[in-house]
Amino acid sequence: MLRTVLAVATMLATGSAFADEVVIHRDSPPPESSRTVTETHSDAGCSSKTVHKENDVGDSKTVTKSDC
Numbered sequence: 001m002l003r004t005v006l007a008v009a010t011m012l013a014t015g016s017a018f019a020d021e022v023v024i025h026r027d028s029p030p031p032e033s034s035r036t037v038t039e040t041h042s043d044a045g046c047s048s049k050t051v052h053k054e055n056d057v058g059d060s061k062t063v064t065k066s067d068c
Contacts, residue, residue: 032056044068 033055041047046068054060
């Protein structure tokens with residue numbers, strides 16, 4: 001009898017650990033971003049392309065690719 005009670009208590013205790021659930025609701029849309037693309041070409045045949053992205057929060061990223 002004691003063994004059955006311990007088994008049931010163990011199952012209930014471990015089952016409640018799996019019952020935890022995290023739900024994330026996003027009330028606002030993701031921040032919009034602006035993107036600027038700049039391309040340059042030289043007479044020597046070199047070219048570069050720069051892409052600058054910035055969102056409403058102020059996070060920004062700039063990537064430059066050059067072919068020469």
